[in-house]
Amino acid sequence: MFKFMMIFYQPADLNSFENTYQDLLALVERMPFIQRRQVIHVVGSPSGASPYYRILEVYYENREQMNQSLLSPQGQEAGHEIRKFPPNSFETIFADVYEETGGFTPTKEGA
Numbered sequence: 001m002f003k004f005m006m007i008f009y010q011p012a013d014l015n016s017f018e019n020t021y022q023d024l025l026a027l028v029e030r031m032p033f034i035q036r037r038q039v040i041h042v043v044g045s046p047s048g049a050s051p052y053y054r055i056l057e058v059y060y061e062n063r064e065q066m067n068q069s070l071l072s073p074q075g076q077e078a079g080h081e082i083r084k085f086p087p088n089s090f091e092t093i094f095a096d097v098y099e100e101t102g103g104f105t106p107t108k109e110g111a
Helices: 016-026 065-070 073-080
Strands: 004-011 032-040 052-060 091-098
Touching: 004 016, 004 065, 016 032, 016 052, 016 073, 052 065, 065 091
Parallel strands: none
Antiparallel strands: 004 052, 004 091, 032 052
16 A cells, blocks of 8 residues: 655644645545545644644555546645645655554464
């Protein structure tokens, strides 16, 4: 799998952020080839407050489908919406995702 991530820093104006974010999310949901999406609300870190506020992860079957989705008319429309966020208020990342099934490491019997 491949994913596109947007990592948003703590907003200076929460109401403005939420309005723009909801508009962005509505546009992202129209993009083709999306396998799933995750919205992560950051609540803190081991050292207290976090500089991050929200993370949006959009998953695709592969990099080619991600690229096609981002370059689609719907992806371009979402890209224009991203420009409404203040400069330096977010980061974007592409990631190759490796997932194991089961979520545990088997142990040796008798150990």
